[in-house]
Amino acid sequence: xxxxxxxxxxxxxxxxxxxxxxxxxxxxxxKVENAKFxxxxxxxxxxxxxASAARVKVSKDKIENAINHIRMSxxxxxxNAIVDFTRxxxxxxxxxxxxDDIISLNGIVD
Numbered sequence: 271x272x273x274x275x276x277x278x279x280x281x282x283x284x285x286x287x288x289x290x291x292x293x294x295x296x297x298x299x300x301k302v303e304n305a306k307f308x309x310x311x312x313x314x315x316x317x318x319x320x321a322s323a324a325r326v327k328v329s330k331d332k333i334e335n336a337i338n339h340i341r342m343s344x345x346x347x348x349x350n351a352i353v354d355f356t357r358x359x360x361x362x363x364x365x366x367x368x369x370d371d372i373i374s375l376n377g378i379v380d
Contacts, residue, residue: 283305287302329366330366332358336351337375339355340352349364349367
């Protein structure tokens with residue numbers, strides 16, 4: 271059986287408990303009442319933010335380098351060309367660059 275985990279703020283958690291109590295689902299209410307409270311230290315949160323920012327910078331730099339390489343080779347800049355050059359997942363590339371950006375990079379203006 272699959273297990274799921276969700277992160278809730280205190281007021282969201284309290285609203286969920288209220289809804290479950292109103293539904294009368296005793297087994298679900300027992301699970302919710304035994305939920306674990308997880309606190310994150312400010313050091314851990316700060317480290318996570320810094321690590322995320324570093325990963326974003328690396329991804330953006332890879333995409334920028336790919337665009338420059340593709341442009342210098344004279345090929346058309348496409349999402350797939352960037353994916354092939356960077357070896358990143360397409361969804362990751364699309365997170366940082368849109369189809370409209372690709373059109374403007376190729377110099378096609380409507």
